[in-house]
Amino acid sequence: MAEAIHVFQGPNEYLLHHQVEAKIKSLNVDPFNIMRYDLLENKSEDILEDMQTISFFSEQKVIVIKNINVLDKEDEHIFNRWTTYFEKPNPDVFVIIEMIEALPKTSKTQNLLMKYAMIEKISDMEKKEYPEFVRNMFKKFNYSITDDAVTALLERTNYDFLLLSQEAEKLMLFSYDSKEIHEKEVILLVSRNLEENIFELTNALLAKDQSKTIEIFYDLVARNEDPLRILNFIVSKIRELIHTKLLIDKGYRQDEIAEHFNIRSGRAYYLLKNAKNADFNILETHLKKLSKLDFDIKSGKIDKKLGLELYLLGA
Known part of the structure; x- marks a missing residue:
């Protein structure tokens, strides 16, 4: 039956x-x-x-x-x-x-x-499907949201469904009278999560999307994030991708990777996906260069903000 x-x-x-x-x-x-x-x-x-x-x-x-x-x-x-x-x-x-x-x-x-x-x-959604999903999420409760607000919300939640749902509730409560949500409300209420920002920055770096990489970096610096801390997080993410590629080679599945890193399954899905798409040699090259940059900054050879900015511009 x-x-x-x-x-x-x-x-x-x-x-x-x-x-x-x-x-x-x-x-x-x-x-x-x-x-x-x-x-x-x-x-x-x-x-x-x-x-x-x-x-x-x-x-x-x-x-x-x-x-x-x-x-x-x-x-x-x-x-x-x-x-x-x-x-x-x-x-x-x-x-x-x-x-x-x-x-x-x-x-x-x-x-x-x-x-x-x-x-x-149950198929996962492609990124191009997310904007319509977000609009329908608000429309169901008789709210409207501008295209700029949708883009900002997706960027700040890093396409995380659970986070999207939580932030949507916050935005609807704030805009209860007008039932309209604009980009300014998203910027005011939805903060960028440092880890998710670094995750996005690292992906942009590996994809050679220089404008996106620099945009995220400047945004983090504007929020008084320490460039050296940003550098260390990038190194950590690259090591995580290398580690994941080695686990994939050993036959680890998504649920096992989630358990290994103690992360949500949805996060493990994207980690697995990004690791499969990343070139091992490129990851190692970035790791070596960033380690050298870290040494140069700490030994006083170059300013931390300038050093990381030049690296991201030249990557």
Whole structure:
């Protein structure tokens, strides 16, 4: 009964969660009968028992499960119990499984899902689709937002869905009377996160987008960020990309990279993507040159702001 077990799989954690919540809402189930489990935190026995139990006060119960990949590490007895359930699921229960990425073809769990579950892939959005998404986000609440404001908001949140949602709420509250959002409101209320700025600056540097690189650098300096601190953050990001490329070569997946760096899955997705696109030799060259620049600044051979500015202009 594939209709009783539904898998949502996609690389964007926000979109994935949004789709799961939309599905739950469409089922019109009492909140009392919506249970959420994470196999990293909950025992298989407890989840199986709940799935086999009838719902209370309604005709259906929804059970949401994360980190289903843990089943591959369960002993044979427990895995067989899951297989038995999947073969004949409880008609009173609708099981929803959230997955960031598909498991390897060699995975027992993946084969189980392929055989007994309905799998829906949630595609990530391309950057060109974000502006329309942002406009619709505000339009849903009867707000309008200018194109300049959309661009500024996306730049300052670095296309992070969760951050976008949080900042949108703040902007709508501030503009409650006018229901109009302009670039000046975004600049006033949405601050640039240093780490995200450095992430964006590093990407622009590697893409040889000189104007973007310098624009971000000047913006950070205008906010009194220490150029030496900026340099150290860039070096850290380049090392992170090199580290990620080595992990990719070892066969690490997105979820494993997220766990390794202790970062959100969405952040790991972009780190993985950027690392794959980056040339290892170019990364090493930047690392060596920036290390030399760091030494020259600290030994007094060149001013820190001028030194980093010249480097970014010539990169």
